[in-house]
Structure formats: C-alpha cells, structure tokens
Amino acid sequence: MKLVYFAWVRERIGHAEEEIDLPDEIVTVADLLAWLAGRGEGYEIALKHASAIRVAINQEHVAHDARIEGAREIALFPPMTGG
Amino acid sequence: MKLVYFAWVRERIGHAEEEIDLPDEIVTVADLLAWLAGRGEGYEIALKHASAIRVAINQEHVAHDARIEGAREIALFPPMTGG
Amino acid sequence: MSAPIDPAVRIQREDFDLAKESTALCAGRSDVGALVTFSGLCRDEAGTLAALELEHYPGMAEAEIRRIARQAAERWPLNALTVIHRYGKIRPGENIVLVLAASRHRQAAFDAAAFIMDFLKTRAPFWKKEHHADGSEGGWVEARDVDDEATQRWHKSPPPDR
Amino acid sequence: MSAPIDPAVRIQREDFDLAKESTALCAGRSDVGALVTFSGLCRDEAGTLAALELEHYPGMAEAEIRRIARQAAERWPLNALTVIHRYGKIRPGENIVLVLAASRHRQAAFDAAAFIMDFLKTRAPFWKKEHHADGSEGGWVEARDVDDEATQRWHKSPPPDR
Numbered sequence: 001m002k003l004v005y006f007a008w009v010r011e012r013i014g015h016a017e018e019e020i021d022l023p024d025e026i027v028t029v030a031d032l033l034a035w036l037a038g039r040g041e042g043y044e045i046a047l048k049h050a051s052a053i054r055v056a057i058n059q060e061h062v063a064h065d066a067r068i069e070g071a072r073e074i075a076l077f078p079p080m081t082g083g
Numbered sequence: 084m085k086l087v088y089f090a091w092v093r094e095r096i097g098h099a100e101e102e103i104d105l106p107d108e109i110v111t112v113a114d115l116l117a118w119l120a121g122r123g124e125g126y127e128i129a130l131k132h133a134s135a136i137r138v139a140i141n142q143e144h145v146a147h148d149a150r151i152e153g154a155r156e157i158a159l160f161p162p163m164t165g166g
Numbered sequence: 167m168s169a170p171i172d173p174a175v176r177i178q179r180e181d182f183d184l185a186k187e188s189t190a191l192c193a194g195r196s197d198v199g200a201l202v203t204f205s206g207l208c209r210d211e212a213g214t215l216a217a218l219e220l221e222h223y224p225g226m227a228e229a230e231i232r233r234i235a236r237q238a239a240e241r242w243p244l245n246a247l248t249v250i251h252r253y254g255k256i257r258p259g260e261n262i263v264l265v266l267a268a269s270r271h272r273q274a275a276f277d278a279a280a281f282i283m284d285f286l287k288t289r290a291p292f293w294k295k296e297h298h299a300d301g302s303e304g305g306w307v308e309a310r311d312v313d314d315e316a317t318q319r320w321h322k323s324p325p326p327d328r
Numbered sequence: 329m330s331a332p333i334d335p336a337v338r339i340q341r342e343d344f345d346l347a348k349e350s351t352a353l354c355a356g357r358s359d360v361g362a363l364v365t366f367s368g369l370c371r372d373e374a375g376t377l378a379a380l381e382l383e384h385y386p387g388m389a390e391a392e393i394r395r396i397a398r399q400a401a402e403r404w405p406l407n408a409l410t411v412i413h414r415y416g417k418i419r420p421g422e423n424i425v426l427v428l429a430a431s432r433h434r435q436a437a438f439d440a441a442a443f444i445m446d447f448l449k450t451r452a453p454f455w456k457k458e459h460h461a462d463g464s465e466g467g468w469v470e471a472r473d474v475d476d477e478a479t480q481r482w483h484k485s486p487p488p489d490r
Binding site for chain 1: 368382387389392413424425445448450454455457468470471
C-alpha cells in the first residue's frame with residue numbers, strides 16, 4: 001500500500017511517500033495512525049496529535065473510523081489552508 | 084417648485100418636468116399626489132395607484148407622509164428596476 | 167478598525183471593462199486578500215429581447231449609489247470599492263452594472279458586493295424599458311418583490327465580521 | 329430546471345487572468361444575467377511576507393475541487409462555473425485562486441461562488457507555508473476555525489433559490 005504525506009506531516013516524517021505492508025490487525029484509519037506513530041521519532045512527532053491529522057483514501061477525504069480495506073493510496077496531512 | 088417625472092410616470096403625464104406653484108394646503112407628499120391627480124387625464128392615469136409611486140425630495144427617497152416644505156425638486160417615479 | 171474607504175461611483179453611458187477596473191482597484195497594493203466582482207448583464211430572454219433602454223435620474227442616481235456604497239464601506243472592512251452603472255440602450259450580452267469589493271477577507275468582500283446589489287436594485291433610480299426583437303416596443307420592466315425581500319435580510323441580523 | 333452544467337477546474341502553477349477567464353465564460357452567450365468572480369490574492373501581511381509556498385496533493389486537488397464545484401452546480405441554477413487554483417511560490421499581490429460563477433440571477437451566482445470558496449478552504453488539499461521578508465522561513469499557515477464555521481452555514485438551511 002502506498003502512503004503519501006503532505007506539508008508538516010511530510011516534513012516531520014521526513015519523506016513524501018512510501019510503500020508499506022500493513023499487519024493484518026490494522027483495520028481502520030485510527031489503527032493505521034497509531035501503528036505508524038510507533039515506527040520512529042519522525043512518525044511519533046508527526047502523528048502525536050492524531051485527531052489533527054486529516055486522511056484521504058484513494059484521494060477522497062475519510063474519517064478516522066473509516067476502514068482501509070481496499071485502499072491503494074492513503075494520504076496523511078494537516079488541516080488544509082488553500083484558497 | 085420643480086417637479087420631475089421618470090419612466091411610465093413621465094410617459095403618462097406627458098412631460099419630464101415642470102415648474103409648479105403649489106397651494107398652501109399641500110403639506111405632505113400624499114397631499115401633492117392627490118392634488119396632481121386632479122390636474123388632468125395624464126396625471127390621473129399616472130397617479131391612479133398612488134401607493135405605487137416612489138418619491139424623492141431634493142434627490143433623496145422620502146415616504147408619502149414626508150413634508151414637502153423646503154423642497155426645491157420633487158421627483159415622482161415607479162419602483163426602480165436598475166442593477 | 168481604520169476609517170471607511172471612499173467608494174468610487176460612476177454613472178455612464180459607455181461600457182466598462184472588468185479587467186481594467188479590477189487592475190486599477192488592486193494596483194500598487196498588496197493588502198487585498200479577496201476581490202469579489204459582480205457584473206450584471208443584459209439577458210436576451212430566449213431571443214425575444216432586442217435591447218433594454220435604461221432611464222435614470224441624473225444626479226440622484228450617483229448620489230443614491232454613493233449612499234449605498236458608503237453604507238457598505240462603513241459596515242465591512244474594505245480596502246477598495248467601485249460601483250459603475252450604465253444608462254441608455256443596452257443590448258443582450260452587454261454589461262449593465264459592475265461592483266468590485268476588495269477586502270482582506272473574503273466574507274467582507276462577498277457581503278459588501280451582495281449588499282450593494284440588493285440595495286441598488288431597489289433604491290437606485292434606474293428604470294428598464296424593453297425593446298422586443300420583433301420590433302415592437304415592450305413595456306417597462308416591473309419591480310420584483312423578491313428584490314425587496316433581498317434588501318430586508320440586511321436589516322435582520324448583521325452577519326458576523328469574519 | 330435543466331441539467332447541472334459541467335464546471336471547468338484547473339490546478340496550475342502559472343498565473344491566471346480574470347479578464348480572459350470571464351470573457352471565455354460569457355463568450356457567445358447572452359443568457360447570463362449575473363457574473364460573480366472571486367479572486368483570492370496573497371497579502372503582504374504589512375510587509376513581513378516575502379512569499380507563500382503552496383503545496384498541493386496532485387490529482388486529489390483537482391478531484392476535490394471538482395466535487396465541490398459539482399455540488400454547487402447541482403444546488404444552484406448556473407450557466408457556467410470555473411475554478412482555478414494555483415500552487416508553487418506566490419508573492420504578495422499575486423493571485424492564488426479564482427472562482428467565476430454565472431447565472432441568470434444574482435443570488436445564485438453569489439451563493440455558488442461563496443459556497444465554493446468556503447468548501448475549498450476546508451476541503452481542497454492545499455497547504456501554505458510562509459517565507460518571511462527577512463529571509464527566515466516562516467511556519468505552515470494554520471487552519472482557522474472560522475473557515476470550518478463558514479462551511480457549516482451551508483448545512484443549516486439551504487438559501488431560497490431566488
């Protein structure tokens with residue numbers, strides 16, 4: 001599965017994207033965020049306030065209780081500031 | 084006193100402006116409209132539905148109960164349709 | 167809040183240019199975050215309309231639009247404000263009215279432009295007469311109740327200044 | 329009511345031109361009665377800002393703005409709708425975003441443009457980083473609660489279709 005990061009999530013994690021094989025017990029977005037936070041200091045800092053992290057699956061916004069089954073691309077990013 | 088007319092008020096009365104000496108008993112805009120309506124057929128048709136007539140004194144909108152004392156120019160016209 | 171800006175108001179027969187006006191409005195300044203423009207155009211009414219003839223009350227037209235524009239400038243924090251209204255014969259597809267409102271924030275710019283259009287519709291002394299495409303003279307356009315109602319909403323509760 | 333129009337959406341690094349876009353939008357048609365444009369510009373923040381760096385999520389940025397624009401086209405009777413959003417380095421006074429909404433009636437054009445900007449602010453995947461005029465790198469611009477609140481108003485009660 002492809003993970004992509006933007007803005008300060010990208011900066012703190014230290015790279016813009018990666019391919020990851022997820023353990024079977026990762027079912028929801030919330031599971032994914034908690035699991036990623038344990039992957040190292042950059043991830044921990046980036047995802048410390050998990051509720052602030054916005055998530056898109058296959059380029060559509062999803063809530064943290066969304067299931068990630070079938071996702072090809074999951075994006076993590078801060079609240080948006082366009083416009 | 085100068086009276087000016089616009090749009091279908093002007094067309095029905097038959098001219099765009101005139102100088103008029105008002106009798107002393109004409110105190111309010113409503114008095115003026117009633118008095119004018121008695122000046123001939125064009126006026127009568129133009130001012131038949133007096134409540135539809137909008138009035139400006141010295142180029143500012145006024146209500147029908149406004150006093151006309153001090154007016155230099157009184158304009159009568161239909162509801163506006165600009166914009 | 168700084169003093170309200172002085173709106174630019176023009177009543178003219180000739181056409182205006184949205185690009186030129188918006189460039190002039192923002193020229194040499196970089197404190198504008200939001201520019202809202204409203205262009206009112208003459209519709210062809212499914213081909214039945216040849217032209218609108220716009221009559222106006224010279225002097226009062228400018229004075230009244232200036233009063234409306236100043237109210238907007240007092241109510242919202244604007245960087246700049248321009249209102250242009252044409253008179254005379256206007257054909258389908260041509261411009262009738264232009265409002266440009268610039269502010270630091272988008273809601274002020276949107277609200278000021280909408281406010282001006284609502285009041286302009288019901289208070290600016292202009293009247294439209296229709297000329298039909300088949301050569302016959304149409305009547306005077308009637309005022310719409312919905313326009314009166316639109317002005318009412320600004321009396322109810324002032325929107326929050328965002 | 330006829331079928332909703334198909335909005336034009338562009339995500340681009342280069343600048344855009346309000347005049348060109350509005351001319352293109354209205355070209356060859358005379359059923360447009362109202363054209364509302366919104367330009368979002370980069371402010372200089374009293375001289376402290378050198379530039380904004382706009383990061384975006386390629387693909388999703390266009391898809392999400394298209395979703396927002398289509399919602400607007402379904403909700404209001406529009407003749408035409410264009411949304412353009414830039415990315416990359418943008419200096420004070422330069423354009424960031426442009427919305428053009430054309431309709432027969434002004435309220436639909438105003439509401440559609442405001443709706444799009446409210447949702448674009450909170451849902452389109454763009455992020456702004458500040459570069460300070462003194463050469464230091466500023467932080468990422470924080471999302472504002474007021475923008476979230478602005479989107480809420482569209483859920484409460486749909487405005488009457490005027």
